Amino acid sequence: MKIQHLRNATTLITFGKHCLLVDPMFSDPGAIPGFKLFGGGRRANPLVPLPEETDSSLTHVTDVLITHEHPDHIDIPAIKWIKDHGIPVWASSIDTPNLCKKLPNVQEVRDGAFGARIEIIPAQHGRGMLGWFMGPVSGFYLAHPDEPSLYITSDAVLTDDLLSSVDRLHPDIIIAPAGAANIGAGSDILFSVEELVTLIKSTSGEVILNHLEAIDHCPTTRDELNQRMDAEGLGARVHIPKDGEQMHFDRPATSPYTPPEEKASASRLPGFQKWLTAKFAMT
Ligand SMILES: [Zn+2]
Known part of the structure; x- marks a missing residue:
């Protein structure tokens, strides 16, 4: 598996x-x-350009996967690019109805897609009212028979449900957001650094951290994170890639996919998120 x-x-x-x-x-x-809505430090996003190699890397894309419809996860230029290239888009049932209004080929992610075992793992993008305001997010576990298993947490704070999913699934690779994002009021809307340390210690797999130095409300830097991971003795299996960096992972002898005992409820309501997304990203 190659991850760029x-x-x-x-x-x-x-x-x-x-x-x-x-x-x-x-x-x-x-x-x-x-x-960053409150407390200063607000700057227009993104803070940095895409890396130079983006165009050549994108020539290989076969499918697009959307974890939720916030503007740092799907924006107007991306919608145009997807349309221009006729690439199929995959998302959970939370996001497909709205994405269908903007894109011609949208499909609901289901187990078996891409020849892989797939499980949607709901993520909580903040706590309390803030979590409701941010709307539902879908994490994805993906296990292809020839590849290491992968868990994309998407935008999440640490919850018991998330930790028990990691404990059940034993993913070989986790991709998690590390910016410790906040909107300037209330608690963080992504893993804090402390929560990341707990998450990483809960797995024996490798962890890739993203959401760094690209968006105004993510204050954590790569240097700070690298130092902390080294101090915790986790540096060897934590990747904090630069923009454009490629990582290669061989298939280890992994544990097979273990489905949940009870199917998670599919009745997550989009709430305010759709209105907010339309306001910010899609007009
Ligand atoms: Zn995000």
């Missing part, structure tokens, strides 16, 4: 015959309003 980190959450995952483009944000620097 492009910027923020935008990632290319090459496995089997597929090259999945996850959560594309293609906007030029400064094209999206800042996300």
Whole structure:
């Protein structure tokens, strides 16, 4: 499996015959309003351009996977690019109805897609009212028979449910957001650094951290994180890629997919998120 980190959450995952483009944000620097709503430090996003090699890397894309419809995960230039290239888009049932209004070929992710065992793992993008305000997010576990298993947590805070999914699934690779994002009021809306340490210690697999130095409301830097991971003795299995960096993972002797005993409820309501997304990203 080859994983290329492009910027923020935008990632290319090459496995089997597929090259999945996850959560594309293609906007030029400064094209999206800042996300830091209170307390100063608001700047237009993204803060940095896409890496130079983006165009050549994108020529391999076979499918797009969207974890949720926030503007740092799908934006107007990405929608145009997907349409221009006729690439199929995959998302959970939370996001497919709205994505269908903007894109011609949208499909609901289901177990067996891409020749892989797939499980959607609901993520909580904040706590309390803030979590409700941010709306539902879908993490994805993906286990292709020839590849290491992968868990994309997407935008999440640490919960018991998330930790028990890691404990059950034993993913070989986890991709998690590390910016410790906050909107300037209330608690963090992504894993804090402390929560990341707990998450990483809960797995024996490798962990790739993203959401770094690309968006105004993510204050954590790569240097800080590298130092902390080294101090915790976790540096050897934590990847903090630069934009454009490629990582290669061989298939280890993994544990087989273990489905949940009870199917998670599918009745997660989109709430305020759709309105907010339309306001920020899609107008
Ligand atoms: Zn995000």
